Amino acid sequence: xxxxxxTEVLAIGLMSGTSVDGIDxxxxxxxxxxxxxxxxxxxxxxxxxxxxxxxxxxxVCAGEPRSLQQICELDDRIAESFSQAAIAIMHHxxxxxxxxASHGQTVxxxxxxxxxxxxxxxxxxxxxxxxxxAVIAELTGIQTIxxxxxxxxxxxxxxxxxxxxxDALLLTDPHKYRACQNIGGISNVTYLPPxxxxxxxxDRELGFNAGGxxxxxxxxxxxxxxMATQKLFGEPFDRDGAIGRxxxxxLVLIDRWLQQEFFVTAPPKSxxxxxxxxxxxxxxxxxxQNLSNYDIMATLTEFTARAIAKSYRDFLPTFPxxxxxxxxxxxxxxxxxxxxxxxAPAMVMRTDALGLDGDSKEAIAFAVLxxxxxxxxxxxxxxxxxxxxxxxxxxxx
Numbered sequence: 001x002x003x004x005x006x007t008e009v010l011a012i013g014l015m016s017g018t019s020v021d022g023i024d025x026x027x028x029x030x031x032x033x034x035x036x037x038x039x040x041x042x043x044x045x046x047x048x049x050x051x052x053x054x055x056x057x058x059x060v061c062a063g064e065p066r067s068l069q070q071i072c073e074l075d076d077r078i079a080e081s082f083s084q085a086a087i088a089i090m091h092h093x094x095x096x097x098x099x100x101a102s103h104g105q106t107v108x109x110x111x112x113x114x115x116x117x118x119x120x121x122x123x124x125x126x127x128x129x130x131x132x133x134a135v136i137a138e139l140t141g142i143q144t145i146x147x148x149x150x151x152x153x154x155x156x157x158x159x160x161x162x163x164x165x166x167d168a169l170l171l172t173d174p175h176k177y178r179a180c181q182n183i184g185g186i187s188n189v190t191y192l193p194p195x196x197x198x199x200x201x202x203d204r205e206l207g208f209n210a211g212g213x214x215x216x217x218x219x220x221x222x223x224x225x226x227m228a229t230q231k232l233f234g235e236p237f238d239r240d241g242a243i244g245r246x247x248x249x250x251l252v253l254i255d256r257w258l259q260q261e262f263f264v265t266a267p268p269k270s271x272x273x274x275x276x277x278x279x280x281x282x283x284x285x286x287x288x289q290n291l292s293n294y295d296i297m298a299t300l301t302e303f304t305a306r307a308i309a310k311s312y313r314d315f316l317p318t319f320p321x322x323x324x325x326x327x328x329x330x331x332x333x334x335x336x337x338x339x340x341x342x343x344a345p346a347m348v349m350r351t352d353a354l355g356l357d358g359d360s361k362e363a364i365a366f367a368v369l370x371x372x373x374x375x376x377x378x379x380x381x382x383x384x385x386x387x388x389x390x391x392x393x394x395x396x397x
Contacts, residue, residue, distance in 0.1 A: 101370025183329025241334025
C-alpha cells in the first residue's frame with residue numbers, strides 16, 4: 001500500500017470533465033484532524049490534451065463507433081496523458097506524493113433507470129471513465145486510486161455527483177445555508193445545511209449533516225456555450241462572457257427549453273454529453289434562426305443561468321444564503337452576473353473567497369476522495385447519488 005499515512009498527506013488529484021479541454025492536476029496537502037479536513041493547494045495546472053487525442057475523445061463521447069482494440073488503445077493513451085500531468089505537477093512539491101487520485105475521462109454515462117425492469121434489462125446505471133489507474137501507478141511509481149463511480153452505481157446510485165462529499169467536508173458553515181455550484185461542462189449543485197443543525201453524534205463527528213446534504217446535476221454548464229462559441233465565432237470559449245454580453249437572450253425560447261424532461265425531473269439525477277451533445281446544440285440553433293450570433297450566445301448563457309436558478313427554487317429544501325461557484329464557468333463574468341441577479345438575495349461568489357481554488361476544486365476533491373479510500377472511509381453520499389448505502393469509492397493500484 002505504500003508509505004504509511006499520517007495526519008498530513010501530500011496528494012495529487014487528476015480530473016478531466018465533459019468539456020474535454022485538458023487534465024486538471026492539483027498537488028494538495030491534506031490535513032486530517034480527527035476526521036476534520038483542511039486542504040492547502042501547493043500547485044494547480046491544466047495540461048491540455050494533444051489535439052488528435054482530444055478529437056478522438058470527443059468522437060467517442062459523441063457515439064462514433066470504435067473497435068474494442070481502439071477503445072483499449074484510447075484508454076492507455078489517456079492514462080499516459082494523466083501520468084504525464086501527475087509527473088509534471090509533482091515537481092512543484094518538496095517530496096514525492098503519498099497518493100494519486102484520478103477521476104479519468106468520462107466517455108459514457110447512463111443514469112440508472114427508475115422505472116420497472118423490462119426485457120431482462122438492469123436498472124443499474126453505467127459510467128465509463130478511461131485512463132486506467134494501473135497504468136498511472138506503473139508509470140509514476142505511486143499508488144493510484146481510480147474508478148470512483150463504479151461502487152456507488154453498484155449500490156444503485158448514479159455514481160454522480162461525487163464532489164458533494166468534499167464540499168460538505170470543506171465548505172459547510174455553522175450557521176449559513178450554502179449551495180456549492182460547480183459549472184464545468186455540466187453544472188451540478190451541492191446543498192449544504194448549517195452544521196449547527198447536525199442532529200446525530202455521527203454527524204457531529206463528520207462536521208456536517210450527512211442526511212441533509214443534497215446534490216444533483218442541474219444544467220448544461222459550459223458545454224453548449226463552448227460548442228456554440230467554437231461553431232459561430234471560431235474561439236475555444238467565451239472568455240469572461242464577452243460575446244454573450246453583447247447579445248439579447250430570447251426568454252420565450254429559454255422557457256420552452258426549460259420544460260424538457262431533464263429540467264423538470266426531481267433528483268437524484270445526473271447527465272452528460274449523452275444529452276447535451278452536438279446534436280442537442282444543433283436543435284437549439286435550429287430554433288434560433290431569427291437571432292443574431294450574439295443573441296444566440298446570450299440565449300445559451302441565460303439558459304444555463306436560468307436552469308440553475310430554476311433547480312434551486314424547484315428542488316432545494318431551503319433557499320441558500322450563499323452560492324459558492326467553482327469550475328471554469330466561474331471565469332465567465334457575464335454568467336456570474338446573471339446568476340447573482342437570478343439568485344438574489346443569495347450572495348454569489350467564487351469558492352476562492354473562502355480559500356478553495358475554484359479552478360482546481362474538482363481535482364482537489366478527488367485528491368480528498370482518494371485519501372478517504374486509503375483510510376477506508378466511505379466516500380459517497382446516498383442522499384446525493386440515490387445509492388442504497390454508503391460505500392468505499394475507488395480501486396487502488
